[in-house]
Amino acid sequence: MYDIVVVGAGTAGLSAAIYGVRAGKSVLVLEGASYGGQIINTPEIENYPAIKKTSGFEFATDLFNQAKDLGAEVKYEKVTGIGLEGNIKKVKTDKGEYDAKAVILATGAKNRPLGLPNEKKLVGSGVSYCATCDGMFYRGKVVAVNGGGNTAIEDATFLANVASKVYVIHRRDEFRAEEAVVAALKKKDNVEFVLNSNIVEIKEESFAVSGVVVEDKNTHERREIAVDGLFVAIGQVPDNTAFAQVAELDKAGYIVAGEDCKTMTEGIFAAGDGRTKEVRQLVTAAGDGAVAGIAAAKYCEAF
Numbered sequence: 001m002y003d004i005v006v007v008g009a010g011t012a013g014l015s016a017a018i019y020g021v022r023a024g025k026s027v028l029v030l031e032g033a034s035y036g037g038q039i040i041n042t043p044e045i046e047n048y049p050a051i052k053k054t055s056g057f058e059f060a061t062d063l064f065n066q067a068k069d070l071g072a073e074v075k076y077e078k079v080t081g082i083g084l085e086g087n088i089k090k091v092k093t094d095k096g097e098y099d100a101k102a103v104i105l106a107t108g109a110k111n112r113p114l115g116l117p118n119e120k121k122l123v124g125s126g127v128s129y130c131a132t133c134d135g136m137f138y139r140g141k142v143v144a145v146n147g148g149g150n151t152a153i154e155d156a157t158f159l160a161n162v163a164s165k166v167y168v169i170h171r172r173d174e175f176r177a178e179e180a181v182v183a184a185l186k187k188k189d190n191v192e193f194v195l196n197s198n199i200v201e202i203k204e205e206s207f208a209v210s211g212v213v214v215e216d217k218n219t220h221e222r223r224e225i226a227v228d229g230l231f232v233a234i235g236q237v238p239d240n241t242a243f244a245q246v247a248e249l250d251k252a253g254y255i256v257a258g259e260d261c262k263t264m265t266e267g268i269f270a271a272g273d274g275r276t277k278e279v280r281q282l283v284t285a286a287g288d289g290a291v292a293g294i295a296a297a298k299y300c301e302a303f
Protein backbone atom coordinates (compact mmCIF):
# COMPACT_ATOMS: atom_id res chain seq x y z
CA MET A 1 0.00 0.00 0.00
CA TYR A 2 1.22 3.51 -0.84
CA ASP A 3 1.04 6.22 1.78
CA ILE A 4 -0.15 8.81 -0.74
CA VAL A 5 -1.53 8.48 -4.26
CA VAL A 6 -1.66 11.75 -6.21
CA VAL A 7 -4.03 11.99 -9.18
CA GLY A 8 -2.55 14.31 -11.83
CA ALA A 9 1.05 15.29 -12.63
CA GLY A 10 0.40 19.01 -13.14
CA THR A 11 1.83 21.76 -10.96
CA ALA A 12 -0.42 20.98 -7.98
CA GLY A 13 0.09 17.21 -8.14
CA LEU A 14 3.87 17.33 -8.54
CA SER A 15 4.18 19.95 -5.78
CA ALA A 16 2.09 17.72 -3.50
CA ALA A 17 4.36 14.79 -4.38
CA ILE A 18 7.46 16.80 -3.42
CA TYR A 19 5.98 17.64 -0.02
CA GLY A 20 4.80 14.04 0.49
CA VAL A 21 8.16 12.39 -0.24
CA ARG A 22 10.05 15.00 1.76
CA ALA A 23 7.83 14.05 4.72
CA GLY A 24 9.14 10.49 4.34
CA LYS A 25 6.03 9.05 2.68
CA SER A 26 5.78 6.67 -0.29
CA VAL A 27 4.10 8.63 -3.10
CA LEU A 28 2.66 7.39 -6.38
CA VAL A 29 1.61 9.98 -8.96
CA LEU A 30 -0.91 8.76 -11.56
CA GLU A 31 -1.16 10.82 -14.74
CA GLY A 32 -3.70 10.17 -17.47
CA ALA A 33 -2.01 12.17 -20.26
CA SER A 34 1.52 13.62 -20.09
CA TYR A 35 3.28 15.23 -17.12
CA GLY A 36 3.03 19.00 -16.72
CA GLY A 37 -0.69 19.60 -17.13
CA GLN A 38 -2.07 22.76 -18.72
CA ILE A 39 1.16 24.74 -18.68
CA ILE A 40 3.29 22.37 -20.77
CA ASN A 41 2.63 24.09 -24.14
CA THR A 42 2.82 27.71 -22.94
CA PRO A 43 5.75 29.45 -24.61
CA GLU A 44 6.48 31.98 -21.84
CA ILE A 45 5.83 32.23 -18.12
CA GLU A 46 6.74 35.53 -16.51
CA ASN A 47 4.73 35.55 -13.29
CA TYR A 48 6.09 32.69 -11.20
CA PRO A 49 7.95 34.25 -8.26
CA ALA A 50 11.76 34.04 -8.48
CA ILE A 51 11.71 32.76 -12.07
CA LYS A 52 11.99 35.81 -14.33
CA LYS A 53 11.17 33.99 -17.54
CA THR A 54 10.79 30.36 -18.53
CA SER A 55 8.77 28.19 -20.88
CA GLY A 56 5.91 25.93 -19.80
CA PHE A 57 7.91 22.91 -20.96
CA GLU A 58 11.00 23.85 -18.95
CA PHE A 59 8.92 24.72 -15.87
CA ALA A 60 6.98 21.44 -16.00
CA THR A 61 10.06 19.32 -16.77
CA ASP A 62 12.06 20.82 -13.88
CA LEU A 63 9.15 20.23 -11.52
CA PHE A 64 8.66 16.67 -12.79
CA ASN A 65 12.37 15.82 -12.42
CA GLN A 66 12.46 17.40 -8.97
CA ALA A 67 9.56 15.24 -7.77
CA LYS A 68 11.06 12.07 -9.34
CA ASP A 69 14.59 12.74 -8.04
CA LEU A 70 13.22 13.18 -4.53
CA GLY A 71 11.60 9.74 -4.76
CA ALA A 72 8.08 10.11 -6.17
CA GLU A 73 6.99 7.26 -8.43
CA VAL A 74 5.07 8.24 -11.57
CA LYS A 75 2.83 5.99 -13.66
CA TYR A 76 0.87 6.96 -16.75
CA GLU A 77 -2.60 5.70 -15.94
CA LYS A 78 -5.95 7.45 -15.95
CA VAL A 79 -7.79 7.24 -12.64
CA THR A 80 -11.37 6.10 -13.18
CA GLY A 81 -12.68 6.06 -9.62
CA ILE A 82 -11.94 5.68 -5.92
CA GLY A 83 -13.52 3.10 -3.64
CA LEU A 84 -13.33 3.00 0.16
CA GLU A 85 -12.63 -0.08 2.27
CA GLY A 86 -12.71 1.27 5.80
CA ASN A 87 -10.16 4.06 5.66
CA ILE A 88 -8.16 2.42 2.84
CA LYS A 89 -8.61 4.18 -0.50
CA LYS A 90 -8.84 1.86 -3.52
CA VAL A 91 -7.65 3.93 -6.48
CA LYS A 92 -8.91 2.43 -9.73
CA THR A 93 -7.21 3.17 -13.04
CA ASP A 94 -7.57 2.09 -16.66
CA LYS A 95 -4.74 -0.39 -15.97
CA GLY A 96 -5.24 -1.58 -12.41
CA GLU A 97 -5.88 -0.65 -8.81
CA TYR A 98 -3.73 0.79 -6.00
CA ASP A 99 -4.31 0.96 -2.26
CA ALA A 100 -3.48 4.20 -0.49
CA LYS A 101 -3.79 5.71 2.96
CA ALA A 102 -4.37 9.18 1.52
CA VAL A 103 -5.28 10.51 -1.93
CA ILE A 104 -4.68 13.95 -3.39
CA LEU A 105 -6.90 14.87 -6.34
CA ALA A 106 -4.97 17.32 -8.50
CA THR A 107 -6.93 16.91 -11.71
CA GLY A 108 -6.88 20.55 -12.86
CA ALA A 109 -9.30 21.94 -15.41
CA LYS A 110 -9.30 22.67 -19.10
CA ASN A 111 -10.26 25.99 -20.64
CA ARG A 112 -13.43 25.73 -22.68
CA PRO A 113 -12.42 26.33 -26.29
CA LEU A 114 -14.54 28.12 -28.88
CA GLY A 115 -14.17 25.05 -31.05
CA LEU A 116 -13.00 26.87 -34.19
CA PRO A 117 -10.76 24.92 -36.58
CA ASN A 118 -7.50 26.91 -36.26
CA GLU A 119 -7.96 27.88 -32.59
CA LYS A 120 -5.75 25.19 -31.03
CA LYS A 121 -2.97 25.76 -33.55
CA LEU A 122 -2.89 29.50 -32.74
CA VAL A 123 -2.49 29.12 -28.96
CA GLY A 124 0.69 31.06 -28.20
CA SER A 125 0.40 32.87 -31.56
CA GLY A 126 -2.50 35.15 -30.67
CA VAL A 127 -5.02 32.87 -29.01
CA SER A 128 -4.90 32.83 -25.21
CA TYR A 129 -7.10 31.61 -22.38
CA CYS A 130 -5.38 33.58 -19.64
CA ALA A 131 -5.17 37.40 -19.65
CA THR A 132 -3.17 37.55 -16.41
CA CYS A 133 -0.63 35.18 -17.96
CA ASP A 134 -0.33 36.54 -21.50
CA GLY A 135 -1.77 40.08 -21.37
CA MET A 136 1.66 41.74 -21.07
CA PHE A 137 2.63 40.39 -24.51
CA TYR A 138 -0.07 42.64 -26.04
CA ARG A 139 1.19 45.98 -24.74
CA GLY A 140 0.03 48.66 -27.19
CA LYS A 141 -1.77 46.12 -29.39
CA VAL A 142 -5.42 45.48 -30.25
CA VAL A 143 -7.11 42.51 -28.62
CA ALA A 144 -10.55 40.92 -28.35
CA VAL A 145 -12.00 39.20 -25.30
CA ASN A 146 -14.76 36.66 -25.80
CA GLY A 147 -17.19 36.01 -22.96
CA GLY A 148 -19.60 37.70 -20.57
CA GLY A 149 -18.86 36.30 -17.10
CA ASN A 150 -16.69 37.74 -14.36
CA THR A 151 -13.50 36.26 -15.81
CA ALA A 152 -14.11 37.77 -19.27
CA ILE A 153 -14.97 41.21 -17.91
CA GLU A 154 -12.08 41.23 -15.43
CA ASP A 155 -9.76 40.06 -18.22
CA ALA A 156 -11.00 42.89 -20.45
CA THR A 157 -10.40 45.45 -17.68
CA PHE A 158 -6.91 44.08 -17.11
CA LEU A 159 -6.17 44.17 -20.85
CA ALA A 160 -7.56 47.71 -21.23
CA ASN A 161 -4.64 48.87 -19.04
CA VAL A 162 -2.14 47.19 -21.33
CA ALA A 163 -3.52 47.04 -24.88
CA SER A 164 -4.33 50.05 -27.07
CA LYS A 165 -7.87 48.77 -27.72
CA VAL A 166 -10.04 45.97 -26.38
CA TYR A 167 -13.11 44.56 -28.12
CA VAL A 168 -15.45 42.67 -25.79
CA ILE A 169 -17.37 40.17 -27.87
CA HIS A 170 -20.31 38.49 -26.17
CA ARG A 171 -23.15 36.34 -27.48
CA ARG A 172 -25.79 38.09 -25.32
CA ASP A 173 -26.72 41.75 -24.87
CA GLU A 174 -26.18 41.59 -21.12
CA PHE A 175 -23.41 40.22 -18.94
CA ARG A 176 -23.43 37.44 -16.37
CA ALA A 177 -20.62 39.29 -14.58
CA GLU A 178 -21.33 41.26 -11.40
CA GLU A 179 -22.52 44.83 -11.93
CA ALA A 180 -19.52 46.41 -10.18
CA VAL A 181 -17.14 44.43 -12.41
CA VAL A 182 -18.97 45.59 -15.56
CA ALA A 183 -19.09 49.19 -14.27
CA ALA A 184 -15.29 49.19 -13.80
CA LEU A 185 -14.84 48.06 -17.41
CA LYS A 186 -17.27 50.65 -18.75
CA LYS A 187 -15.06 53.41 -17.30
CA LYS A 188 -12.28 52.49 -19.74
CA ASP A 189 -12.32 54.59 -22.90
CA ASN A 190 -10.42 52.10 -25.07
CA VAL A 191 -13.08 49.36 -24.83
CA GLU A 192 -15.69 48.63 -27.50
CA PHE A 193 -18.56 46.20 -26.88
CA VAL A 194 -19.69 43.88 -29.67
CA LEU A 195 -22.83 42.31 -28.25
CA ASN A 196 -25.29 39.69 -29.45
CA SER A 197 -22.47 38.36 -31.56
CA ASN A 198 -20.59 35.12 -31.99
CA ILE A 199 -17.05 34.66 -33.26
CA VAL A 200 -17.37 32.42 -36.30
CA GLU A 201 -13.83 32.56 -37.65
CA ILE A 202 -10.31 33.41 -36.51
CA LYS A 203 -8.30 35.10 -39.24
CA GLU A 204 -4.56 34.45 -39.42
CA GLU A 205 -1.59 35.86 -41.25
CA SER A 206 1.89 34.30 -41.14
CA PHE A 207 0.72 31.74 -38.54
CA ALA A 208 -0.53 34.42 -36.11
CA VAL A 209 -3.96 35.85 -35.30
CA SER A 210 -4.82 38.84 -37.50
CA GLY A 211 -8.54 39.22 -36.80
CA VAL A 212 -11.86 37.67 -35.93
CA VAL A 213 -15.07 37.41 -37.93
CA VAL A 214 -18.16 38.10 -35.82
CA GLU A 215 -21.74 37.31 -36.72
CA ASP A 216 -24.64 39.34 -35.32
CA LYS A 217 -27.14 36.85 -33.84
CA ASN A 218 -30.18 38.87 -34.96
CA THR A 219 -29.23 40.10 -38.43
CA HIS A 220 -26.70 37.32 -39.23
CA GLU A 221 -24.49 40.03 -40.70
CA ARG A 222 -20.79 39.22 -40.56
CA ARG A 223 -17.86 41.61 -40.20
CA GLU A 224 -14.15 41.26 -39.66
CA ILE A 225 -12.43 42.98 -36.76
CA ALA A 226 -8.64 43.27 -36.98
CA VAL A 227 -6.97 42.16 -33.73
CA ASP A 228 -3.53 40.94 -32.67
CA GLY A 229 -4.83 38.72 -29.91
CA LEU A 230 -7.96 36.84 -28.94
CA PHE A 231 -8.58 36.03 -25.28
CA VAL A 232 -11.16 33.29 -24.91
CA ALA A 233 -12.88 33.46 -21.50
CA ILE A 234 -15.98 31.32 -21.85
CA GLY A 235 -15.35 29.16 -18.82
CA GLN A 236 -13.32 26.19 -17.70
CA VAL A 237 -14.23 22.54 -17.70
CA PRO A 238 -13.12 20.38 -14.80
CA ASP A 239 -13.48 16.61 -15.13
CA ASN A 240 -14.14 15.21 -11.68
CA THR A 241 -17.22 13.06 -12.21
CA ALA A 242 -15.19 9.91 -11.46
CA PHE A 243 -14.69 11.19 -7.90
CA ALA A 244 -18.25 12.28 -7.09
CA GLN A 245 -18.71 9.34 -4.66
CA VAL A 246 -15.88 10.52 -2.42
CA ALA A 247 -15.73 14.28 -3.03
CA GLU A 248 -18.58 16.77 -3.27
CA LEU A 249 -18.67 18.61 -6.60
CA ASP A 250 -20.14 22.07 -7.13
CA LYS A 251 -22.53 22.84 -10.02
CA ALA A 252 -19.66 23.43 -12.43
CA GLY A 253 -17.95 20.17 -11.46
CA TYR A 254 -15.17 21.57 -9.23
CA ILE A 255 -14.31 19.58 -6.08
CA VAL A 256 -15.63 21.46 -3.06
CA ALA A 257 -12.60 22.16 -0.84
CA GLY A 258 -11.29 25.20 1.01
CA GLU A 259 -7.77 26.49 1.58
CA ASP A 260 -7.05 23.40 3.74
CA CYS A 261 -7.67 21.28 0.61
CA LYS A 262 -9.90 18.87 2.59
CA THR A 263 -12.78 17.15 0.80
CA MET A 264 -15.84 15.55 2.39
CA THR A 265 -13.90 12.27 2.80
CA GLU A 266 -11.19 12.06 5.46
CA GLY A 267 -7.82 11.43 3.87
CA ILE A 268 -8.88 12.63 0.41
CA PHE A 269 -7.61 16.09 -0.50
CA ALA A 270 -8.11 18.33 -3.55
CA ALA A 271 -5.39 20.66 -4.84
CA GLY A 272 -5.01 23.11 -7.71
CA ASP A 273 -7.35 24.27 -10.47
CA GLY A 274 -9.73 21.34 -9.97
CA ARG A 275 -11.02 22.58 -6.62
CA THR A 276 -13.32 25.49 -5.77
CA LYS A 277 -11.10 28.58 -5.55
CA GLU A 278 -10.78 32.19 -6.69
CA VAL A 279 -7.38 32.31 -8.39
CA ARG A 280 -6.23 29.56 -10.72
CA GLN A 281 -2.53 30.08 -11.39
CA LEU A 282 0.72 28.10 -11.14
CA VAL A 283 1.68 29.71 -7.86
CA THR A 284 -1.68 28.91 -6.24
CA ALA A 285 -1.56 25.35 -7.63
CA ALA A 286 1.92 24.90 -6.12
CA GLY A 287 0.66 26.41 -2.85
CA ASP A 288 -2.23 23.94 -2.78
CA GLY A 289 0.23 21.13 -3.48
CA ALA A 290 2.22 22.09 -0.38
CA VAL A 291 -0.90 22.31 1.80
CA ALA A 292 -2.35 19.02 0.54
CA GLY A 293 1.02 17.19 0.63
CA ILE A 294 1.64 18.18 4.25
CA ALA A 295 -1.94 17.43 5.30
CA ALA A 296 -1.85 14.01 3.60
CA ALA A 297 1.45 13.16 5.31
CA LYS A 298 -0.02 14.11 8.70
CA TYR A 299 -3.09 12.01 7.96
CA CYS A 300 -0.82 9.01 7.23
CA GLU A 301 0.87 9.41 10.65
CA ALA A 302 -2.49 8.96 12.35
CA PHE A 303 -3.67 6.18 9.98
Ligand SMILES: Cc1cc2nc3c(=O)[nH]c(=O)nc-3n(C[C@H](O)[C@H](O)[C@H](O)COP(=O)(O)OP(=O)(O)OC[C@H]3O[C@@H](n4cnc5c(N)ncnc54)[C@H](O)[C@@H]3O)c2cc1C
Nearest residue numbers: 008010011012032037038079107108133272273280281282
Ligand atom coordinates in the same frame (compact mmCIF):
# COMPACT_ATOMS: atom_id res chain seq x y z
C1 LIG B 1 -2.54 28.54 -22.18
C2 LIG B 1 -2.37 28.72 -20.68
C3 LIG B 1 -1.38 29.56 -20.22
C4 LIG B 1 -1.20 29.74 -18.85
N1 LIG B 1 -0.20 30.56 -18.42
C5 LIG B 1 0.01 30.74 -17.10
C6 LIG B 1 1.05 31.60 -16.64
O1 LIG B 1 1.81 32.21 -17.42
N2 LIG B 1 1.19 31.72 -15.29
C7 LIG B 1 0.39 31.08 -14.39
O2 LIG B 1 0.58 31.23 -13.18
N3 LIG B 1 -0.61 30.27 -14.81
C8 LIG B 1 -0.82 30.08 -16.13
N4 LIG B 1 -1.84 29.27 -16.56
C9 LIG B 1 -2.68 28.59 -15.55
C10 LIG B 1 -1.92 27.34 -15.01
O3 LIG B 1 -1.49 26.56 -16.10
C11 LIG B 1 -2.83 26.52 -14.10
O4 LIG B 1 -3.30 27.32 -13.04
C12 LIG B 1 -2.07 25.32 -13.52
O5 LIG B 1 -1.55 24.52 -14.56
C13 LIG B 1 -2.96 24.46 -12.63
O6 LIG B 1 -2.24 23.34 -12.22
P1 LIG B 1 -2.99 22.02 -11.74
O7 LIG B 1 -1.93 21.07 -11.35
O8 LIG B 1 -4.03 22.37 -10.76
O9 LIG B 1 -3.80 21.48 -13.00
P2 LIG B 1 -3.33 21.01 -14.46
O10 LIG B 1 -2.14 21.75 -14.92
O11 LIG B 1 -4.57 21.07 -15.27
O12 LIG B 1 -2.88 19.48 -14.25
C14 LIG B 1 -3.82 18.48 -13.99
C15 LIG B 1 -3.26 17.14 -14.47
O13 LIG B 1 -4.13 16.11 -14.03
C16 LIG B 1 -4.26 15.15 -15.05
N5 LIG B 1 -5.52 14.43 -14.83
C17 LIG B 1 -6.78 14.93 -14.84
N6 LIG B 1 -7.68 13.97 -14.57
C18 LIG B 1 -6.96 12.83 -14.38
C19 LIG B 1 -7.34 11.47 -14.07
N7 LIG B 1 -8.62 11.11 -13.92
N8 LIG B 1 -6.35 10.54 -13.96
C20 LIG B 1 -5.04 10.89 -14.10
N9 LIG B 1 -4.64 12.15 -14.41
C21 LIG B 1 -5.60 13.10 -14.53
C22 LIG B 1 -4.26 15.98 -16.33
O14 LIG B 1 -3.92 15.18 -17.46
C23 LIG B 1 -3.20 17.02 -15.99
O15 LIG B 1 -1.90 16.60 -16.38
C24 LIG B 1 -2.04 29.07 -17.92
C25 LIG B 1 -3.03 28.20 -18.39
C26 LIG B 1 -3.19 28.02 -19.76
C27 LIG B 1 -4.24 27.07 -20.25
